[in-house]
Amino acid sequence: MTAPATAFARVADEEVAFLGTDPIPAAPYHDPDWYAAERQAIFLKDWIQIGHICELPAAGNFLRRDLEFAKASLLIVRARDGVIRAFHNVCTHRGTQLVEEAQGKAATFSCPYHRWTFGTDGALISAPDFEQFHVSKADCTLPQVALAVCAGLIFVSFAPDPPPLRDWLGDLAERLEALPVARATQFSEYVYDIDANWKLTYDNFQENYHLRFIHPRTGLATLSPDNPFGYPLRYGFHGQHRTQTIWSNPQPQVKPMQAVGFGRGYAAAMARALVGGDHDRDYFALFPNFFLLGTPAQHFSHVVYPVSATRSRGVIRIYWVGDDSSASERFAREHAMATARDIHAEDRAVIEAGQRGLSSGALTHIHFQTQEALCRHLYKGVRDAVEAWRAEGVA
Numbered sequence: 017m018t019a020p021a022t023a024f025a026r027v028a029d030e031e032v033a034f035l036g037t038d039p040i041p042a043a044p045y046h047d048p049d050w051y052a053a054e055r056q057a058i059f060l061k062d063w064i065q066i067g068h069i070c071e072l073p074a075a076g077n078f079l080r081r082d083l084e085f086a087k088a089s090l091l092i093v094r095a096r097d098g099v100i101r102a103f104h105n106v107c108t109h110r111g112t113q114l115v116e117e118a119q120g121k122a123a124t125f126s127c128p129y130h131r132w133t134f135g136t137d138g139a140l141i142s143a144p145d146f147e148q149f150h151v152s153k154a155d156c157t158l159p160q161v162a163l164a165v166c167a168g169l170i171f172v173s174f175a176p177d178p179p180p181l182r183d184w185l186g187d188l189a190e191r192l193e194a195l196p197v198a199r200a201t202q203f204s205e206y207v208y209d210i211d212a213n214w215k216l217t218y219d220n221f222q223e224n225y226h227l228r229f230i231h232p233r234t235g236l237a238t239l240s241p242d243n244p245f246g247y248p249l250r251y252g253f254h255g256q257h258r259t260q261t262i263w264s265n266p267q268p269q270v271k272p273m274q275a276v277g278f279g280r281g282y283a284a285a286m287a288r289a290l291v292g293g294d295h296d297r298d299y300f301a302l303f304p305n306f307f308l309l310g311t312p313a314q315h316f317s318h319v320v321y322p323v324s325a326t327r328s329r330g331v332i333r334i335y336w337v338g339d340d341s342s343a344s345e346r347f348a349r350e351h352a353m354a355t356a357r358d359i360h361a362e363d364r365a366v367i368e369a370g371q372r373g374l375s376s377g378a379l380t381h382i383h384f385q386t387q388e389a390l391c392r393h394l395y396k397g398v399r400d401a402v403e404a405w406r407a408e409g410v411a
């Protein structure tokens with residue numbers, strides 16, 4: 017005989033009433049003019065997550081990040097002084113891209129064209145026959161982009177003078193810093209391109225309404241008779257950011273492969289959240305395009321970067337603290353990433369089908385129910401930002 021499941025109560029209409037109930041315009045999910053406004057109002061202004069400090073453990077470590085929404089290539093470098101900075105990956109002589117590798121370690125960066133050479137702090141160190149120029153080396157420093165770190169997560173902003181990252185994150189900053197992601201030393205990564213608007217792609221991860229239809233196999237653990245859609249326990253709204261507490265089935269079904277893989281270690285692995293467990297799971301969505309799903313042992317993060325109005329690039333990572341301590345832990349980590357990929361593969365086709373429908377222009381509006389409140393909240397944040405930017409342009 018099985019024990020009764022914990023009583024579940026869905027989030028009530030009144031708790032999300034402040035978001036309204038009106039249909040949502042469809043154009044922001046496919047219109048190039050709307051996307052052009054989003055780039056200016058949001059993506060070239062706000063803090064955007066682009067990496068983790070564990071990728072830059074030592075002086076000279078660098079990352080190149082090409083960001084289509086900004087039409088920019090960035091060079092993120094930990095300098096000899098230990099500080100991580102972001103520069104445009106652009107030689108100040110005549111604009112050649114300095115670095116081709118996606119990541120590496122270097123003491124200096126030399127331009128392939130005429131060998132201007134820059135330090136890890138962005139300063140121009142040497143340039144052949146520099147006496148022939150009519151400018152000082154001090155005026156040839158690599159153009160810098162604002163960079164800040166919270167909970168080990170690296171954010172950049174293309175705004176000339178952005179607010180401090182901690183002000184932007186508000187009360188979520190401290191909560192994020194208490195999570196294991198702040199101490200992560202490595203991660204598994206999965207990058208994908210998708211023919212869908214960034215909000216449509218992101219919203220798929222903000223609602224559980226689709227679980228029983230799209231993930232009948234992989235999503236079993238999140239469904240139960242009193243919560244047949246696997247809805248969350250709570251939503252939280254923090255300015256433009258939002259949180260939810262994912263409900264976990266107190267009687268999750270153990271997949272046969274998991275049982276075989278862990279054997280008698282399964283209970284211990286569950287306790288450490290390596291294979292899912294009965295603890296609450298917190299989801300932190302940072303405006304505009306980042307979320308982190310935290311469990312005590314692993315952290316799943318997802319960033320959806322827009323490429324165009326109808327194309328996006330997603331970066332999914334699972335962060336880990338320390339090396340594997342046993343074969344079971346190795347298995348657990350691989351299994352966690354493989355599961356994430358499997359689930360995402362199930363989502364992908366339906367997201368692209370949604371984009372084809374929206375791009376046809378057949379709909380003027382779409383609809384969000386109460387349990388899609390996070391999608392509505394994202395749209396509201398985007399709409400408010402675009403309207404504020406347009407008003408500034410008119411003023």
Ligand code: FES
Nearest residue numbers: 107109110127130
């Ligand atoms: S363009 Fe870089 S050295 Fe000339």
Ligand SMILES: [Fe+2]
Nearest residue numbers: 220230231363
């Ligand atoms: Fe899904």
